Amino acid sequence: MTENDLFDRGLQVRREVLGVEYVNANLADTDEFMMAFQRIVTEWAWGYAWSRPGLDRKTRSILNLGILAALGRAQELGIYVKAALTSGVTADEIKEILVHATVYCGTPAGRQAFLAAHEALTAAGVLPDPPEDQTR
Structure with a gap:
C-alpha cells in the first residue's frame, strides 16, 4: 500500500x-x-x-476518550465525544468512561474531561442546556 x-x-x-x-x-x-x-x-x-480489523469503531472511541482524559487533553476530548456518538457510544457510556478515568487519572483531569464532554454533548443536542439559575 x-x-x-x-x-x-x-x-x-x-x-x-x-x-x-x-x-x-x-x-x-x-x-x-x-x-x-x-x-x-x-x-x-x-x-x-x-x-x-481488531477493534470496532465504538471500542476505539471508548479508548480515545479514556486516553485523552488521562492525558488531560480536554480540547481534543471534546472533538472525540462527537466521534464517539457517531461510533455508537451513548451519553451514559461516555459518563461512565469519564467516571472511570477520573478515579484512575485524578480529579483535575476528570473535571476537565467532564467539562469538555458536557460542552460537546450539549452542542450535539444530546444533553439539554443547563437551567438559567442553578442556585435554587
Missing part, C-alpha cells in the same frame, strides 16, 4: 468518524507546513490504526 493509498483510506475513515465538515475545515485551513502533520494524522491514526 502506498502512502497515498493510506492517506485516502485514512481520509475516508476520518470523515466517517469525525464528520465531513469538520475534516474538510481542518484541511482547508492547512498550509504546506501544517500539511505534514495532517498527513501523519490521516495516514497513521485513521489509515492505519482506525482501519485495522
Whole structure:
C-alpha cells in the first residue's frame, strides 16, 4: 500500500468518524507546513490504526476518550465525544468512561474531561442546556 493509498483510506475513515465538515475545515485551513502533520494524522491514526480489523469503531472511541482524559487533553476530548456518538457510544457510556478515568487519572483531569464532554454533548443536542439559575 502506498502512502497515498493510506492517506485516502485514512481520509475516508476520518470523515466517517469525525464528520465531513469538520475534516474538510481542518484541511482547508492547512498550509504546506501544517500539511505534514495532517498527513501523519490521516495516514497513521485513521489509515492505519482506525482501519485495522481488531477493534470496532465504538471500542476505539471508548479508548480515545479514556486516553485523552488521562492525558488531560480536554480540547481534543471534546472533538472525540462527537466521534464517539457517531461510533455508537451513548451519553451514559461516555459518563461512565469519564467516571472511570477520573478515579484512575485524578480529579483535575476528570473535571476537565467532564467539562469538555458536557460542552460537546450539549452542542450535539444530546444533553439539554443547563437551567438559567442553578442556585435554587
